[in-house]
Amino acid sequence: MNKLSFSIGGVHPDDCKISRNCSIEELPLPGVMHVSMAQHLGAPATPVVAVGDRVRTGQVIGEPAGFISAFVHSPASGTVKSIGPGKDLSGRMVTHIDIAVEGDEWAEGIDRSSTLVTEIPEDRTFILERIRANGVVGLGGATFPTHVKLNPAPGSKAECLIINGAECEPYLTSDFRVLVERTREVVVGATIMRRALGDCRTVIAVEENKPEAIMSLRAAMGELHMEGLEIAVLRKKYPQGGEKQLIDAVMHRQVKSGGLPISVGAVVQNVSTALAVYEAVQKNRPLISNVLTVTGDCLPVERQHNYLFRIGMPLSYIAEYAGGVPEGAAKIVSGGPMMGRAVSEMEASTVKGSSSLLYLSEKATRRAPESNCIRCGRCASACPMGLEPFLLVRLAKAGDAAGLEAASVQDCIECGCCLYSCPAAVPLLDHIRPAKGQVMGIIRARAAAAKAADDKK
Amino acid sequence: MDRFIVSPSPHIHAPVSTRSLMRDVLIALAPAVVVSCLFYGWSELLVIAVSVVSCVLVEWALTRYVLRRPSTVGDLSAALTGVLLALNLPVSTPWWVVFVGALFAIGVAKITFGGLGQNIFNPAIAGRVFLLVSFPSYMTDWTAPQGLIGGGPDAFSGATPLSALKEQLAGGAAVDVSALASQYSYRSVLFANLGGSAGEVCAVALLVGFVYLLCRKVVKIWIPLSIFATVAVISLVFSSIDPVRFTGPLFNLLTGGLILGACYMATDYVTSPMTSLGGIVYGVGIGLIVMMIRYFGSYPEGVSFAILVMNMAVPLIDRGFHSRKFGRA
Numbered sequence: 001m002n003k004l005s006f007s008i009g010g011v012h013p014d015d016c017k018i019s020r021n022c023s024i025e026e027l028p029l030p031g032v033m034h035v036s037m038a039q040h041l042g043a044p045a046t047p048v049v050a051v052g053d054r055v056r057t058g059q060v061i062g063e064p065a066g067f068i069s070a071f072v073h074s075p076a077s078g079t080v081k082s083i084g085p086g087k088d089l090s091g092r093m094v095t096h097i098d099i100a101v102e103g104d105e106w107a108e109g110i111d112r113s114s115t116l117v118t119e120i121p122e123d124r125t126f127i128l129e130r131i132r133a134n135g136v137v138g139l140g141g142a143t144f145p146t147h148v149k150l151n152p153a154p155g156s157k158a159e160c161l162i163i164n165g166a167e168c169e170p171y172l173t174s175d176f177r178v179l180v181e182r183t184r185e186v187v188v189g190a191t192i193m194r195r196a197l198g199d200c201r202t203v204i205a206v207e208e209n210k211p212e213a214i215m216s217l218r219a220a221m222g223e224l225h226m227e228g229l230e231i232a233v234l235r236k237k238y239p240q241g242g243e244k245q246l247i248d249a250v251m252h253r254q255v256k257s258g259g260l261p262i263s264v265g266a267v268v269q270n271v272s273t274a275l276a277v278y279e280a281v282q283k284n285r286p287l288i289s290n291v292l293t294v295t296g297d298c299l300p301v302e303r304q305h306n307y308l309f310r311i312g313m314p315l316s317y318i319a320e321y322a323g324g325v326p327e328g329a330a331k332i333v334s335g336g337p338m339m340g341r342a343v344s345e346m347e348a349s350t351v352k353g354s355s356s357l358l359y360l361s362e363k364a365t366r367r368a369p370e371s372n373c374i375r376c377g378r379c380a381s382a383c384p385m386g387l388e389p390f391l392l393v394r395l396a397k398a399g400d401a402a403g404l405e406a407a408s409v410q411d412c413i414e415c416g417c418c419l420y421s422c423p424a425a426v427p428l429l430d431h432i433r434p435a436k437g438q439v440m441g442i443i444r445a446r447a448a449a450a451k452a453a454d455d456k457k
Numbered sequence: 458m459d460r461f462i463v464s465p466s467p468h469i470h471a472p473v474s475t476r477s478l479m480r481d482v483l484i485a486l487a488p489a490v491v492v493s494c495l496f497y498g499w500s501e502l503l504v505i506a507v508s509v510v511s512c513v514l515v516e517w518a519l520t521r522y523v524l525r526r527p528s529t530v531g532d533l534s535a536a537l538t539g540v541l542l543a544l545n546l547p548v549s550t551p552w553w554v555v556f557v558g559a560l561f562a563i564g565v566a567k568i569t570f571g572g573l574g575q576n577i578f579n580p581a582i583a584g585r586v587f588l589l590v591s592f593p594s595y596m597t598d599w600t601a602p603q604g605l606i607g608g609g610p611d612a613f614s615g616a617t618p619l620s621a622l623k624e625q626l627a628g629g630a631a632v633d634v635s636a637l638a639s640q641y642s643y644r645s646v647l648f649a650n651l652g653g654s655a656g657e658v659c660a661v662a663l664l665v666g667f668v669y670l671l672c673r674k675v676v677k678i679w680i681p682l683s684i685f686a687t688v689a690v691i692s693l694v695f696s697s698i699d700p701v702r703f704t705g706p707l708f709n710l711l712t713g714g715l716i717l718g719a720c721y722m723a724t725d726y727v728t729s730p731m732t733s734l735g736g737i738v739y740g741v742g743i744g745l746i747v748m749m750i751r752y753f754g755s756y757p758e759g760v761s762f763a764i765l766v767m768n769m770a771v772p773l774i775d776r777g778f779h780s781r782k783f784g785r786a
Contacts, residue, residue: 013471090463256785331468335466341466371573372574374534385782408785
């Protein structure tokens, strides 16, 4: 089979999928859950319960506070202990609802059986409403509300739905396990999203290093006779699963700078999102759990796990359950080693988009001291957006915002390829990230001013 | 929690460093060093040793006592400059001339600009050209190979193929260059049997090393390829117009240190363009200048001058050629 790949840049880190053979295990409930109201892109949800309220598993506890926002459901049954600010894993203050867990009594109307429901609802509005009401967001990293993405603005039409099973980040295996163990649910979930988008072409894209996933997908598709689904095998190359890169690989179309995927007719959804959509639509089951990989180079193989966790479980609880922080861990990361965030608060809770608890040793994560740029051009060759990181850093240090914009700093996807590949260990992305923020701010302010001037006329 | 590192992504790094890249280039040069020592004997080993030790010492002393920064000799770039400089010198070069070359290469061409990464000119070439204009007699005393294997007389003066050609042309007589060129068998150029600087003697050894660099993805092929292509095309055109005055492609490709210059000096990261397209422009420029000097100039060969001139054009080339950006076609 012809292997697909994006066309510019990329790097080849060792994939380190040490936990690939660990089946998904369900974690028992802890005594207390800290449920964040900011688990999705957009406005944080508004709490709709009060301290002292009794809540049941799957009951709504937070309502969307805007168009781009999402419902939050209780991950367990118990009593609301407190509502207030708490630290997320990077130490930022976010509203949390703390629930003292008293069992696992589910709310009405949720189908908890494991029977596979393959009948796809005909009604698009029904599908979207179920997805919205059950708080489904993109689980590939950005946690963008799924119902918004599946409902393109008038005038734009989805030509291709891509189910992202690339999982190009080293170490992570949660999507892989979902693809292997919940294949049929993923296939049905993909078909439901396809229906919501008007039966467009649908491609499930998987990197070549996951042959088991490709095999079970083929088997499930043969068994379920779902129409219009294809499998695409991607070359193992980071960041193959980046949204723009994946569209380039599968559709050979490049999303223009500042544009949305739908502008080239693409909608990208993660495999775990497909599973969440299946559960939301077919079972009316809200998104209160996800799969998380406990892994790392300094964690012995027998202590690596793929856990089905309830959203709101503290990271420290999961770490304890998995036997504690291993000897030799120098950095704890939530997410992959290329784009994940370093954990500064182990007491912080898991969120919908949590995908891993990654322990990296000093050796694996150590940054060499910065030395002079030797102009080798590796950062530019590695950049999947075709930018020139060495130049962006020079402009950022000079504070040249106009130059940065002309050099397209706003196109940076913060994938980390530049810093990863720099032999002189220049912290390229550390300089580029704030410069990008600054230029994006200028672009937004300019757009707002133009709009205001337009409105005046 | 204060036991753990908290820093922005990415959290892992490719197993590559300035030192590992320089080490790869040194490994790639090893065959050429070994062959030149075998053919020229102990005196060649002495030239290489003096050059490397001087470059490293000069860099260490200047970074430490003049720039007052941590020493950068550990990145191996000074050692690499030393090897390249030595391969560009005749085996008969006195040790103190080698030292002066190293002093200029590292002290003037590299450290005064701010050290590795900041220099405009390739240090080894700058050192060589400085010696060429300062000590022309030492620098043109080419010795015919009589090395460890032959065990013959220690040294005798000879001429490189290109300088022999230039001398005869300068004599004013109409010289049939094709007849002259045919005196040198290409076999002998390829497998080391000609007068010249150490790095010129064995094309095969240099090319083997270059293939290693390509396989290790240390350099891209575009710069050397465009130099070779330009030299080949120009000499093909000129030699077919007037085969009596102008030498042909094979002769020009294999003589005068073109392979050493194209594969190891023109590809120096610091002094070459960042993009592949820019690299091609740079390579074509070098090829053009080399052939202009060889056909119409007064020096017998011009690889060093060509690279120095194009080094100056690099900032301009980098302004003109940028990477292809995603979604902006």
